[in-house]
Amino acid sequence: MNYTRLLLVGNPNVGKSTLFNQLCNRNQKTGNYSGVTVASHSGSYQYKGEEIKITDLPGSYSIYPTSEDEVIFAKYLLERRDQYDAVVYVADALNLKRSLLLFEQIKDFGIPILMVINQIDEAERRGYSLDVKALEEELGVTIHVTNAKKKLGVEAIRDSIYENKFSLVNPSHQLFEIPAEYKAQVEKMKEITQEENLYQNWFLLASTNLYKSPLDLQKINQVRAESHLVVKRLQTQETLRRYANIDQLLSEVRSKRKLLKDLITEKADQLIVHKFWGYVIFLAVLLVIFQSVFYFAEFPMTWIEDSFAWLSEMAAQYIPEGPLNSLISEGILPGIGGIVVFAPQIGILMYFLYIMEDSGYMARVIFMMDRLLRPFGLSGKSIIPLVSGTACAIPAIMSARNIENTKERLITIMVTPFMTCSARLPIYTILITLVIPDKYFMGIGYRALALMAMYFIGFLMALFASIVLKYIVKSTQKSFLIMDLPNYKMPLWGYNFKMALKRAWGFITGAGKVIFTVSIIIWVLSYFGPHDKFSLTSHKSEVELNDSYLAKMGQSIEPVIKPLGYDWKMGVSILTSFAAREVFVGTMSTLYSLSDEGEDQKLLEKMKNDTYEDGTPVFTLATGISLLLFYAFAMQCMSTIAIVYKETASMKWTLIQLFGMTGIAYISSLVVYQLLK
Incomplete structure (x- = not known):
């Protein structure tokens, strides 16, 4: 049979996600530390007329799960055998001993497997020399050496996958030899499971979670109880025995020479x-x-701001006067521009x-x-x-x-x-620019x-x-x-620059969708009001911003926000930013663009020149610091609330977090404003 549904498996931080990207031409995030992949990712590619589907699983150090991401790995690997055909195992040439533990466990489980040793050139630079042919013979598996980031060896891997060069262990010749004192219990397991693979039966004795049949689990627990077996002890014994064998194997197929670079690395650490x-x-x-966030972003931010101002002017000039003109030139464009400008930062x-x-x-x-x-x-x-x-x-x-x-x-x-x-960065930078001197x-x-x-x-x-x-x-x-x-x-x-651009673009498209919707809502509520004299013939609203529906809504919550130093515009922006924090800036941009004052000014200038009726500035040091603290602590993100509930499976902890963070934000903002005003 052709193995066309594959799992990409290995320890954390061995380059699985990078190899996945190269094979499937994707841009999944990679990083040089464990925990980057926390859920499975799927992709596919065409090779010689055949479609190969690959699932990238979270990294794991052992077949016995000890964390949530390892549970995802183990359950997929062991309980979904009908959903994949074989495993491409990615090992780290620099940490080969650690990589071989999980490899041996998967191979002994009877799963077809192909090994890829990644970062081999890095290992050679650090003085390691590996006899790949000898390692292939000892492990009984096809091995490819590669540098996934530089695409070295990727085509050879595709070719071996196409030719089905996967190794399948003979149940009687497993890499792990069952300890003599447990062979009787393993034989009892064979009677329960009707499984000839001895390691699979050993695994069921040594594992606590992964078995589907409650009846079989009851029998397995009975075998454990009769022999007074301690699950953790069985796992530890297996790990120690495997590492002893791996040490012996590596001493025969790998050598290491001491380099000046190693000494420099040790000194640096x-x-x-x-x-x-x-x-x-x-x-x-x-x-x-x-x-750098402020210095290098200054020019592109100015260019983006000027570009959106020009677009707004063109829209106002060439679109017939009326609601559509106002919606685009004073609502949508300023709202989106107010958030896109922070993409460089x-x-x-x-x-x-x-x-x-x-x-x-x-x-x-x-x-x-x-x-x-x-x-x-x-x-x-x-x-x-x-x-x-x-x-x-x-x-x-x-x-x-x-x-x-x-x-x-x-x-x-x-x-x-x-x-x-x-999402907080646009809020921080605009407020810091407003109230902190450029010194x-x-x-x-x-x-x-x-x-x-x-x-x-x-x-x-x-x-x-x-x-x-x-x-x-x-x-x-x-x-x-x-x-x-x-x-x-x-x-x-x-590559990192490309990923940063992708992240900035993701911010623009993700926030842009929300800002687009919110800008329209804000424009409608601010363009019309309870005393509107709008008529279809004049195509013009006579409502002042301070008399609009939006102003009335904002003014209704002023008693709650006024002690923090906020006016109704800030209050409305805080409410809309519950959809996503960055919406605060987009809402403020829309509101100030709808104002008749300072039409030729940029957003920062409008905010800086905004005053109350008595002439006092709206944005002072006290107000700015109060807003900064509010957004530092408040839980202003519906998506985050949803993921917290999903990950904790607890409404209690989700609500504690929501109301706790909001309470901390309100109290800290109140205290700092009252002290600084």
């Missing part, structure tokens, strides 16, 4: 993960990133984050953060969702599946939305410092919430961080 200097370096890296931020991941530095951040986060009820693995949350809270919360400890996973999910996501101290801009402060405020609040939840969420489960620091790599600058 002594500084980069140092208990003090490691954090100093991390802060310096962040400061460079935030300074988001692209720059994402580019730096991708470089940190790709180079291996992010793994060092995880290692450093483990000792910082543990007193707060979190682990080093929690930093993956927390750092990912600076892009978007939704995939960040999903990546918490990588955390084995149930308590730590729940706390991580609850506090991740405090991290400054890309420098020792070459560092005040605005860059303010932006970095907002990121740290979110992180510190996440830590504060974590330590509170640490004493609320009960658990006796212990956890430890065990990880290999990947070798430093030269980032693929062009």
